[in-house]
Amino acid sequence: MTTFAAPATSAVRLTQYARGGGCACKIPPGELETAVAGLIGGEPSGAPGELMVGLDTGDDAAAVRLQDGTAVLATTDFFSPVVDDAYDWGRIAAANALSDIYAMGGSPLVALNLLGWPRTELAFDIAAEVLRGGIDVAHRAGCHVAGGHSVDDPEPKYGMAVTGVADPDRLLRNDAGRPGVPLTLTKPLGIGVLNNRHKATGEVFPHAVDTMTELNREPARTAVELGVRCATDVTGFGLLGHLHKLARASGVGAVVDAGRVPYLDGAREALADGYVSGGTRRNLAWVTPHLDPGRADDAELLLLADAQTSGGLLVAGEVPGHPVIGELVPRRPDGVTVTVR
Numbered sequence: 001m002t003t004f005a006a007p008a009t010s011a012v013r014l015t016q017y018a019r020g021g022g023c024a025c026k027i028p029p030g031e032l033e034t035a036v037a038g039l040i041g042g043e044p045s046g047a048p049g050e051l052m053v054g055l056d057t058g059d060d061a062a063a064v065r066l067q068d069g070t071a072v073l074a075t076t077d078f079f080s081p082v083v084d085d086a087y088d089w090g091r092i093a094a095a096n097a098l099s100d101i102y103a104m105g106g107s108p109l110v111a112l113n114l115l116g117w118p119r120t121e122l123a124f125d126i127a128a129e130v131l132r133g134g135i136d137v138a139h140r141a142g143c144h145v146a147g148g149h150s151v152d153d154p155e156p157k158y159g160m161a162v163t164g165v166a167d168p169d170r171l172l173r174n175d176a177g178r179p180g181v182p183l184t185l186t187k188p189l190g191i192g193v194l195n196n197r198h199k200a201t202g203e204v205f206p207h208a209v210d211t212m213t214e215l216n217r218e219p220a221r222t223a224v225e226l227g228v229r230c231a232t233d234v235t236g237f238g239l240l241g242h243l244h245k246l247a248r249a250s251g252v253g254a255v256v257d258a259g260r261v262p263y264l265d266g267a268r269e270a271l272a273d274g275y276v277s278g279g280t281r282r283n284l285a286w287v288t289p290h291l292d293p294g295r296a297d298d299a300e301l302l303l304l305a306d307a308q309t310s311g312g313l314l315v316a317g318e319v320p321g322h323p324v325i326g327e328l329v330p331r332r333p334d335g336v337t338v339t340v341r
């Protein structure tokens with residue numbers, strides 16, 4: 001029998017096992033789009049449902065309309081440790097995976113765990129804590145957890161594949177934005193810089209953990225009830241990256257009022273102290289050719305591009321109780337999709 005010299009749960013700093021962390025470890029948006037470009041197009045013959053949302057718009061989840069008038073949603077997300085605490089990491093990863101279902105206007109139905117674990121380096125009871133966190137959040141969302149898949153992996157990874165349902169006529173799509181509509185953001189930014197500081201120093205930011213474990217269920221439900229048709233969630237590509245994707249898919253432009261964007265306490269200090277992830281810098285570089293920065297300086301732009309993990313919804317419409325941070329406008333002929341003012 002193999003014996004492990006793995007440290008006890010409380011002694012382990014899980015973020016030290018991750019090269020990146022959370023959604024900041026996503027493949028950069030430009031590289032991802034190049035990699036999946038060849039997958040766009042072909043349709044299977046005899047499929048029992050109609051593909052309403054597929055790869056071409058890079059939306060949050062796939063949507064298939066069944067003949068009974070239901071849309072089935074499918075999405076998956078997993079990443080390396082974003083915080084040191086195993087239970088919190090599990091909760092954050094599950095809230096993040098479920099978020100793509102909410103970002104489409106749906107309700108999660110059943111989730112499967114996806115786990116990568118360095119089994120000779122980290123005790124499996126730590127993985128059990130991660131899974132416990134995930135299940136607790138899924139159950140809070142009213143979602144079954146009914147299986148999964150686990151592999152030996154040099155870097156720990158956790159997430160879920162989630163199936164949900166939605167009304168096909170009331171989806172929140174990322175390509176349904178229209179000029180003149182206000183933009184609402186339902187969680188403050190700054191998760192990326194605080195997580196980066198946590199990884200570097202071990203300081204714990206409970207308010208960031210609270211934000212990341214909060215479900216996007218209520219604002220999504222409210223948006224659907226109010227007749228909103230366009231939204232996405234703000235994750236690894238940052239507000240600027242996800243807004244660029246939404247504006248591009250919708251064929252519109254977008255304006256961000258930088259002074260109205262909310263930030264978590266400590267975010268500006270973390271940025272000033274240099275805790276910026278490579279993912280955030282890549283986000284800004286990717287968006288820059290399509291960005292009119294106005295008078296925003298580099299620090300402001302880095303915060304707006306900060307790679308979020310389990311961030312809020314970016315809704316093309318008003319959601320009571322959450323700040324309006326800009327609006328959609330007509331498309332600009334010069335290729336700029338996002339203007340900061």
Ligand SMILES: Nc1ncnc2c1ncn2[C@@H]1O[C@H](COP(=O)(O)OP(=O)(O)OP(=O)(O)O)[C@@H](O)[C@H]1O
Nearest residue numbers: 036039054055057058059060061077100233235236
């Ligand atoms: N390996 C892959 N094969 C096919 N499609 C992929 C692959 N990786 C990502 N995609 C697709 O690319 C698009 C963008 O992915 P991305 O992960 O940024 O969006 P997302 O699912 O909204 O995730 P999140 O909200 O967690 O950032 C999605 O439509 C996704 O399904």
Ligand SMILES: [Mg+2]
Nearest residue numbers: 060100103233
């Ligand atoms: Mg998403």
